[in-house]
Amino acid sequence: MRTIEELSFRSKGSKREKDLHLWENEPQMIIETKELKKVFQSSDIQTVALGGINLSIEEGEFTSIMGPSGCGKSTLLHLLGMIDDATDGEYTFMGKKVSRLSEKEKNRMRKENIGFVFQNFNLIEDLTLWENIELPLIYQGIKKSERKRRVSEVIELLEISHRKDLLPVQLSGGQQQRVAVARAIVGRPRLLLADEPTGNLDSMHSEELMNMLNELNKEGMTIVMVTHSQHDASYSHRIVHLFDGFIINENLNRPR
Ligand SMILES: Nc1ncnc2c1ncn2[C@@H]1O[C@H](COP(=O)(O)OP(=O)(O)OP(=O)(O)O)[C@@H](O)[C@H]1O
Numbered sequence: 174m175r176t177i178e179e180l181s182f183r184s185k186g187s188k189r190e191k192d193l194h195l196w197e198n199e200p201q202m203i204i205e206t207k208e209l210k211k212v213f214q215s216s217d218i219q220t221v222a223l224g225g226i227n228l229s230i231e232e233g234e235f236t237s238i239m240g241p242s243g244c245g246k247s248t249l250l251h252l253l254g255m256i257d258d259a260t261d262g263e264y265t266f267m268g269k270k271v272s273r274l275s276e277k278e279k280n281r282m283r284k285e286n287i288g289f290v291f292q293n294f295n296l297i298e299d300l301t302l303w304e305n306i307e308l309p310l311i312y313q314g315i316k317k318s319e320r321k322r323r324v325s326e327v328i329e330l331l332e333i334s335h336r337k338d339l340l341p342v343q344l345s346g347g348q349q350q351r352v353a354v355a356r357a358i359v360g361r362p363r364l365l366l367a368d369e370p371t372g373n374l375d376s377m378h379s380e381e382l383m384n385m386l387n388e389l390n391k392e393g394m395t396i397v398m399v400t401h402s403q404h405d406a407s408y409s410h411r412i413v414h415l416f417d418g419f420i421i422n423e424n425l426n427r428p429r
């Protein structure tokens with residue numbers, strides 16, 4: 174298997190490096206939330222999924238979010254990814270107050286800067302593995318030959334190239350999860366939000382994926398990962414513990 178350093182999209186002088194250089198003159202915080210709240214209201218039940226989250230994440234950090242089922246981890250990730258709107262509080266992404274952005278601006282910010290691995294994968298059922306991964310590059314307006322090169326690289330890295338023409342329904346859960354990861358990283362996002370990205374993987378593939386995330390982070394990608402695995406969380410710089418919609422504890426894990 175090739176290592177991530179060999180991939181051409183990590184090469185020096187890339188657009189991403191230039192972006193990072195520009196970023197030096199901008200605010201360091203990529204994510205800042207103040208008393209961020211999310212309440213789900215159905216006809217008769219109100220669920221307070223997030224009670225007031227204060228979280229600051231610097232460019233280049235690798236953060237894990239842990240906590241019991243139902244404590245609000247996915248909800249928080251959806252808010253950070255601008256996939257859902259907060260009920261109250263403030264979210265500032267790359268120095269911009271998200272509540273002041275139009276839907277169009279949010280879509281653009283998301284497309285250009287964020288890769289998202291959904292807990293339930295969210296693959297498009299009638300597109301093949303290859304087409305699912307290529308889609309974000311089409312949205313970014315990247316030309317066909319470059320798309321081909323990047324998709325080939327990432328599917329080889331994630332060991333799913335032999336399945337490239339199959340539909341999601343024809344893939345195992347672990348393969349679908351790796352497609353979801355490939356789709357999230359292929360556009361070289363500044364921020365990767367990953368919801369239990371190893372939840373369906375065996376220990377060997379989990380380890381490979383965590384090593385890959387570690388290397389992407391070393392190259393400058395900011396990562397926020399939800400996990401139930403203490404071992405996976407040990408790759409991150411900081412572990413944020415959620416309980417009943419609140420941050421109850423934060424541990425610094427390893428030096429940056
Ligand atoms: N669309 C929704 N409508 C109503 N309630 C919701 C919705 N999405 C989430 N919730 C509720 O919000 C709470 C937090 O859910 P969330 O999915 O964020 O939990 P989680 O920490 O990711 O759990 P898990 O570890 O099981 O994935 C839960 O009580 C859930 O039932």
Ligand SMILES: [Mg+2]
Nearest residue numbers: 246247248292
């Ligand atoms: Mg969840």
